[in-house]
Amino acid sequence: MxxxxxxxxxxxxxxxxxxxxxxxxxxxxxxxxxxxxxxxxxxxxxxxxxxxxxxxxxxxxxxxxxxxxxxxSGLPYLIPSDFDKKILVKRWEAISDGLCDAAVAIMLEKRKPLSQQNTDLFEKQMRKIKLSLEWLNREMEGKEYYLENKFSYADIAAGCALGYVKLRYPEIDFENEYLSLYRLYELLMQRSSFQTTAPEPYL
Ligand SMILES: N[C@@H](CCC(=O)N[C@@H](CS)C(=O)NCC(=O)O)C(=O)O
The missing domain is CATH 3.40.30.10 (Glutaredoxin)
Structure with missing residues (x-):
């Protein structure tokens, strides 16, 4: 492939x-x-x-x-086959991807000449980012990994969204505002798969 x-x-x-x-x-x-x-x-x-x-x-x-x-690719499956568990993972992916969609929308708007930029869009998309981070953070409270405390595709999806938000909004203080997500990201960044794919500033 x-x-x-x-x-x-x-x-x-x-x-x-x-x-x-x-x-x-x-x-x-x-x-x-x-x-x-x-x-x-x-x-x-x-x-x-x-x-x-x-x-x-x-x-x-x-x-x-x-x-x-x-x-x-066979075992170990990172997306559970059990339907209810799979839905939990896929909804985490949906929120994580939506978080990225909002961050991308702001970035594309910022690339326009200042006079053509839509300030309502910034506000609307930023609200999605903040609410999604709060939501994910709440769901992570007291856990190491999202699903049954085992590494799964839900953690991959959230980790990629967090990496992207951190890249675009370095001013967000994850440790103080979203501690459970901060811990998850720190844990994920110990994995070589996350280290070798980390986004690079200014690309
Ligand atoms: N929902 C799609 C989103 C993919 C997406 O928007 N990728 C961006 C790069 S981050 C892209 O290819 N943009 C080019 C375009 O929209 O023309 C997915 O999950 O694969």
């Missing part, structure tokens, strides 16, 4: 971490989305990363790719 990813994409980082954690044999191809010669649209009409090529089809978006990679 082949994964197209870009350096700081939090959605693609989830899959890179999953591939690493599950020791999947895959080719990782970095693309630069802003590059005019980027050919990602040939594999994904939405021209987004991550995109996975496997068994002669392209697979997107990240929640679908994660299911595919986890199922095809």
């Amino acid at each position: 082949k994964l197209f990813y870009s350096n700081n994409s939090p959605y693609a980082r989830k899959i890179r971490i999953l591939i690493d954690e599950k020791k999947v044999s895959a080719t990782l191809e970095k693309v630069v989305l802003a590059d005019k010669n980027c050919t990602i649209h040939e594999y994904n009409p939405l021209a987004k990363v991550p995109t996975l090529i496997a068994n002669d089809i392209s697979i997107f978006d990240s929640p679908v790719i994660a299911e595919y990679v986890d199922q095809k």
